[in-house]
Amino acid sequence: MSKDYYLDWLDIRKPFSEDYEFLSLNTSGVLKIEFRYGNKPIILYSPPQAINNTMATLLDTGNFVLRQLHPNGTNTLLWQSFDYPSTLIPTMKLGVNHKTGHQWVLVSSLTDLVLDPGAFSLEWEPKGQELVIRRRGKVCWRSGKLRNNRFEYIPEEAQRMLKYTIVSNGDEDSFSFNSTNDKLTPRWSFWISGRLSCNGGYVMAYVKADLCYGYTNNGGCQRWQDLPKCRNPGDLFVKKTLVPNFESVSYETNPAFGYSDCETSCWSNCSCDGFRAFWRNETGCKFYHWNSSKNYVVDTSVAGVEFYMLENTGNITPHNGKSNVKFHVDFVFGLLP
Structure with a gap:
């Protein structure tokens, strides 16, 4: 061992x-x-x-x-x-066991401190021969079909040392991978925001499903028809450290609410401009409702609070418009296990 x-x-x-x-x-x-x-x-x-x-x-x-x-x-x-993955490593499966009916699904955690199942899941769709990320059951990202051992919308850096195995028979429909380098152990895991971290060994690459807000189909994101009329392409939540006005707030104290649930609630409420966790274990929500920038203060002389504030990026999608591929790569010096 x-x-x-x-x-x-x-x-x-x-x-x-x-x-x-x-x-x-x-x-x-x-x-x-x-x-x-x-x-x-x-x-x-x-x-x-x-x-x-x-x-x-x-x-x-x-x-x-x-x-x-x-x-x-x-x-x-x-x-x-291996039937209950929260980090995908070699020989773990995504798919379904037809004998038992059990589904192999990679799930996010609710928060970094509460590791109950969260909002996001990575699943294998055998008919389409592709991976999908669901947010509370709703598809927000697709990998594109597997061709020549590559998925279109997963960074090349994350796939370079992987060999995929697809099984489709009466016993199971499944997807798994192995490393072509015996010294490295690739890992795929979720952030609580829905970003899929793909540790390929020497580099870390990301599938940014957390930036799939439903208004674009670039980079594997899925376009949704039920977008709030008050939200526009380029709108997204950005982490800030500010001193807000605590008068214009509302609360969701349900401990079953994690980051993504707070984000979804704020996104669908046209009067909501930002949010943060309510409880110390990062569950529940505190929502901010501001009429103007006067409702929050940027003051470096006092300690602010971290929260997520709605901003417009100027219709910039989280993808490279030329290549239509969505990823970010961090180069890591030294050997990762």
Whole structure:
């Protein structure tokens, strides 16, 4: 078992934080994450009825599997971490298992501190032979069809060392990738904003689905028909640090609301000019409603607050208009695992 994949599992599986104590498997076959302070545990697997002779194993691929062992030497797979990806690594699948009906989907987290499923999902569409990003079930980005081991709207830097595998039969329809460099472990993961980070090893590239606001189909973004009349091409939310007027505010205290939900609510409300999280764990929303720039103050002499403010970029789309490809590349010095 490599240390690299061990860290991957801790990083990508069900939420781990300083509040979690240990992973346990009891004599009834229940696999769970126990809390340090006695809070309700997270149940990863619970059999319909108690079973014994179970064994959990972390494979070299990074897949954490739970099996039931039988007296004749055979075993039955009960649960595996690769069925619930939050970071996509080699041999993980997107698609559907036709035998069980289980769907393999890469999901974002609700916030950086609350790792419950968030608004965005990366899915494989076998009919179109393409990847799609959905925002609360609504398609906001498409990769374009796979041709010659390349997707049109995924940065070349993210695909250069990947070999894709497509399976379509009675058992499953799936997409997965492997690295052509055994020393590197590519990873795809979501930011809470919906941006897809593609770590190819030496470079980091991004699919900026967070900038797909529905008014353009450039770079894989999907055009929506139900845009608010008050929003225009080029409108987007920009992170600012200002001292706002706290009188013109409204609140959404629901802890099931994350960044994307706050953004969607503000975008659809023509009186909303900005937002930030309400709770310390970055859930809930505080909305700002301003009539003019006088409702917020830029003052470097006092500490401001970070929030997202609606601005117009002058009809500039988040893509290169000539190449029609949307990405940003950060060059990383040194070897990434």
